[in-house]
Amino acid sequence: MTHGGGGAIYPLLILLLVSLPVTLIWLFYGQGNARKRRAIGFSQIAIFAIAIILFFSGVSYLHNIGFIAGFIVLIAMLLTPVVFKNSV
Structure with missing residues (x-):
């Protein structure tokens, strides 16, 4: 990684720190079918x-x-609990 691209990892880490707990909370404490979640x-x-x-x-x-x-997966992980709020 060059010095110019070194700062691009920080948004990825911030997104990871936000989306991983949201996904894990949805996984274990969400409503609906636990197997599908x-x-x-x-x-x-x-x-x-x-x-x-x-x-x-x-x-x-x-x-x-x-x-x-x-980036795409972390954004999807952040939006998945909202999209599947009542359907899964």
Whole structure:
């Protein structure tokens, strides 16, 4: 990572600190079918873990893909409890 892109990781970390607790609270204390909630939540966490592995790879293209995928997954993790509030 260059010095110019070094500051781009801070929004990713802030989004992680906000979205992970929201998703985990929804996973374990949300309303609706617990099996479906856990399937959705743990699959999002697994996809985020894969994105982090790609983000810390040495290949430039995989680094960019992991960074963008991390942002998308974290935003989805933040919005999932709102979208599936009463339907799951």
